[in-house]
Amino acid sequence: MTRLEQLKQHLQEVLGDSIVRMDEAVGELSIECKPACLLEVCNLLRDHKLLKFEQLIDLCGMDYVDHGEGTWSGSRYATVYHLLSVSLNQRLRLRVFAADDDFPVLPTVVDLWPVANWFERESFDLFGIMYEGHPDLRRLLTDYGFVGHPFRKDFPMIGNVEMRYDPEQQRVVYQPVTIDPRNNVPRVIREEGFHHG
Template sequence: MSSRLQQLTANIESALGDKLGRLVSHVGELTIECSVANMLDVCLILRDHPSLKFEQLIDLCGVDYAEYGEGSWSGLRFATVYHFLSISLNQRVRLRVFAADDDFPVLPTLVDMWPVANWFERESFDLYGIMYEGHPDLRRLLTDYGFVGHPFRKDFPMIGNVEMRYDPEQQRVIYQPVTIDPRNNVPRVIRDEGFHHG
C-alpha cells in the first residue's frame, strides 16, 4: 500500500470513527462500507471533513448480489456503490451501502448533498428497483413508462416479460406477452476424440 493510500486510510478511519462499518483496500483503491442508518452522516463527513473533501460524486450504480460468487453469497442482496472524487486533494474513494430489505430495497437520496445524484438514482431505481427516499422525482429513466419489472435484477428473464409492436389494425403501438422461444445460451462443447492427425 502506498504512503498516500495509507494516509487516506488513516484520515477516513479518524474522520468516520464508529460510523465506519468496514474499509477494504484492493488494487490501490479504498472501499468504505457503512450501514443505511449512518449513510447520510458518512457522506456529509466525506464531503466536508478538511482531510477528505470529496466534493464531487462521480457516479453511483445499483448492484444485485443475488448470484454473486456463483450463488455462494449469503449477505444482503441489493447495494448502491458511490464513487467520490476530491479535486482539491486529488484522491478517490468508493462507498458501498447495502439496503436493509431485500424485498423492498430503500436507501436515502443524496440529491441534497450532490445534485448530480438525481439521474444516477433514477437509473438505479429503473434498472434495479432500489428506492431512494426523499428523491424529488423518482421515476423511470431508461425503460418505457409501462415497463414492468427491473431488467438488471438477476431474476429478470433475459427475453423480458412483454414485447412491443405496432398494430396496423389498431394503428398504435401495443404490448403483448413475449412470443419468443427461450434459447439455450450455454455454449456447446464439441469434442472429436476419434480424430487422429495422419
C-alpha cells in the same frame, strides 16, 4: 506513508465505527457503511477537511443474489458511490446495502451531490432500489408501462412483454413475449472433439 495509507488513516479517524468494511484493490479504497449511517458518512466525506470528496462521479445499483457463485449470504441490493476529491486528488468507493431485500430503500444523496438525481433514477429503474426523499423518483430508461427491473438477476433475459406496431389498430401494442427461450450458456468445447492430423 503513502497517499493511500494516509487516506485509510484519515477515513478511520473521521468515520470510526461508521465503517463496517474497508478494502483496497487496484490502488483504490472501498469502504462500506450501514444504511442508517449513510447521510452522516456522506456529509463527512464531502465536508471534512481531511477528506473533501466534493464530487460524486457515479452511483450505481448492484444485485448480489448470485454473487460468489451462489455463496453470498448478505443483503441482496446495494448502491455503490464513486467519489472524487479534486482538491486532495483522491478517489473512494462507498458501498451501502439496503436493509430489506423485498423492498430495498436507501436515503437520497441529491441534497449533498445534486448530480445523484439521474443516477438514483437509473438505479431505481434498473434495480428497483428506492431512494427516500428523492425529488422526482420515476423511470428514466425504460417505458412508463414497463413491468419489473431489468438489471435484477432474476429478470427473464427475453423480458416479459414485447411491443410492435399493429397496422390494423394503427398504433403500438404490447403483447406477451413470442420469442422461444434459449440457452445462452456457452457449450463446453472438449479436447476430444478436435482431430489432430
